[in-house]
Amino acid sequence: MAATASFPARKPARLDAGTILWLLVLFCAVTLYPPGDVIETIRHLRVPDTDDAMRLVEARDLAAGQGWYDNVQYRFLPPGGVPSHWSRLLDAPLAGLLLALTPLLGSGLAEGIVAAFWPPLLFVVYAAVLWTGVRTTFGKRAAVLALLAATQTFGVTVQFAAGRIDHHNLQMIAILGMAIGLIRGGGRAGAGAGALAALSLAIGLEGLPSVALGALFAVGDWVLRGRPALPAFLGFGIGLGLAAPLLFGAQTAPHLWGATACDALSPPWLWLAAGGGAAALACAGLDRRVGSVGGRLAVVAATGAVLVGGFALLFPVCLGGPFPGMTPLVRDRWLLTVNEMSSVPKFLAGRRWEVLVYYPVLALAALATTWAAFRGPAAHRRAYGVAALLLWPGLVIGWFQFRGIYVASGLIPLVAGPALARGLALAADRAAAPRLRLGLVALGVGLVSTAWMIPVVLAGLIRDGGDTSATAASFACQADDAVTPLAALPPGTVLAPIIMGPSILMRTPHAVVAAPYHRAIPGLTAAIEGLGGSEADLRRHVAAHGVRYVIVCRTRPSQGLDGPAFATRLARGDVQADWLEPLPVGGDVLKVWRVR
Structure with missing residues (x-):
């Protein structure tokens, strides 16, 4: 009688925690783009905002043969038209896609597909930058959780929605990349951060406060640490000082190179960008002679005074903001009625409760990173310091003008990922103090925008609150x-x-x-x-x-x-x-x- 072989019963395969996290990220990323929204964008060019429609008009005109340096919208206030202050650097890829797809699909379908799929492509770029930066500094698990947080951050997802072909998403990528370069430090990363800062300015000036504070971080780091911080400072200054004029020349007609424009990259802002590069070179040359914090601070104060004083003397018209010449009638009857120019108190007074899913998470991120920059783990204080410095402009400006949160929102996942990873680790650590575990879990959840929907919905605020008829x-x-x-x-x-x-x-x-x-x-x-x-x-x-x-x-x-x-x-x-x-x-x- 033959012996019967016996085999141990196989245990069912189990998914490890990392695989589950990746599957969750993939699910959240896919559900960012409901099929109905994509189809409506393709079939009916449904775009979220007037700026998206105007961007498509610009790209269409460029694809149809309008000159690269001719950015006048001739069907806007004819016969002279209106010169656009938007960047050709963003018109170009859109126009290129239209030229490639139109012969195959026809103009209508080509425009719909470009409008629908350009934002998801940019979201992939944003996710890649975020993943690389967080993984390098905080580890792989924090990077995966940062991606998950990005899919749940309304300030991010709204800028990458189907049809969102305006410039804020690309600007968000540039500022995030700048932040990661500053966190890494070193000459090469600093130069990349400076070049990305210049790209942000070339696309639009909304990122100017972030660029200014990024430069301030590089300068302050050199003042406090001296020679070890010099490569990043010098790299940032050279990257910004060289890239800004090159990008300006690439998208601006030569006869306009001397024209002052307070609302776009032009001589006033080139003075600061190129002057900042020259100042970095001067500081590098004096580095060996100024061996103390006080000496370096004096050098920075002198060069800063020259830059700011020269700006005020040469371009006084821009001291009043980007809208010189705007009449009180237009300011009061149009500009101050635009949603993105509204303040948080105005939203709340009008029972526009949707602001609660944008602003509180930004405030929590700014406060948490500020604390961590001084009291957090020593290895991560530089990262938290950069993030805090770039989050605060969005918090302050966003209180008065909602558009101030646009660029800063892109940094929230950079903070949320590590916070979630730390919170999950402590939640499983029975030896950790209950108060600490509860606090970090609450912080991680609070840094996820969708969590703020829960109290709002439960209170019936969005459903029964402010009037959305307008x-x-x-x-x-x-x-x-x-x-x-x-x-x-x-x-x-x-x-x-x-x-x-x-x-x-x-x-x-x-x-x-x-x-x-x-x-x-x-x-x-x-x-x-x-x-x-x-x-x-x-x-x-x-x-x-x-x-x-x-x-x-x-x-x-x-x-x-x-x-x-x-x-x-x-x-x-x-x-x-x-x-x-x-x-x-x-x-x-x-x-x-x-x-x-």
Whole structure:
């Protein structure tokens, strides 16, 4: 009788904790892009913001043959048009994708695919930068948790949503890369950080406070530590001082190289960037002669005084901010009504509770990293110090202007990942003090934006709180089904609500008088006074700008400057105007007239 072999029963394979974490990250990343949102972006060019629509218009014009240095939007305030202050460095890849895909798919489908998939591609870049930086400093587990936190940080995910082709996401990547370079230290990392700082400035000046504080960290590190910190300081100064002029020259027409622009990279900011590089070289040359903190501080104070004093003397117009020449009417009736220019108290006063998923987590990150920079593990204090220094501008500026949190939000996962890793490790350590374990777990959870949804939803604030009808009305005015039918009309200049300008440019062949951009003060004034004033005001601006069509959004009527606006009463049928011919387009959302 043959012997029967016996084998031990196999245990079912188990997933280790690391694999589970990676699967969770993958799941969260995939669910960032609901199929419905992607399909709507592809089919109907549904973009989150007016800036995304205008960016697509710029990229489309570049792909169609408009000159690289010619950044005038000729269908915006014709016939002269409005020169854009946006960067060609971001228009270029979008235009390149359009040129590659249009012959294969047609222009409409190509634009939809580019708008839908460009943000996820950038999110992959952001995730790669975040992973590399956190893994190098805090370890692999913290890096995986940082990626997980990134998928749950509203300030991050909103900038990488389908259709979000504006510049804030690329700027977020540049500032995160700058921070990681400063954390690593050394000449090569410092030069990379400086070059990324220059890239951020070339894309837009929103990152200027972060760049200034990044430079301050490099300078302060040299003042306190001397020669060991010199390579990073010198590298940052040279990287910024060389890259900024090169990027400026690459995207700016030579005849404009001497023109001052307070809202874009131009001579005022080149003075600071290139001057900072020269100052770093001067400090390096004097390093052996100034062996004390006091001596190095004196050198830095002298060079800083030259830079700042020269800026004030040479470019005094920029001391008042990026919007010189803006009239009180435009500031009060347009700029201060824009969501991204609103303060946190204004959001709360209007019961716009969604601000609670953005601002508190930023505040907690800034406070926690500030504490850790002084009291945390010695090996990580430099990392926490850089993060804290770059988080505080977002916290302070964001309190007064919501857009201040945009760039800073990209640094939250850099802090949240290590905090979550530390909290999980202590939670499993029975020997650790319960108060410490509970505190670190609470900190880790508090650094995840989605956690802040829980008390808000439980309280019914988002569901039953602030009035969201104005936001819904704004989207309705710009939507594909409302605006695209206007393309059937013979091309002409349109006077429409400011918020509609980019959508009209993107979806129709018409020109517009007004769009939400501060360089077009006459157009903004025409929309505010013309659509918000009397019949005489409307006729005056229609004649001044050669307007062929007047449009009123029924779901968002203009607020009158002094009582009910004539255009609003006209849309309601309360008054008549023989010089305006009603047109049967616009459906239930828009009211359209042809000027006779």
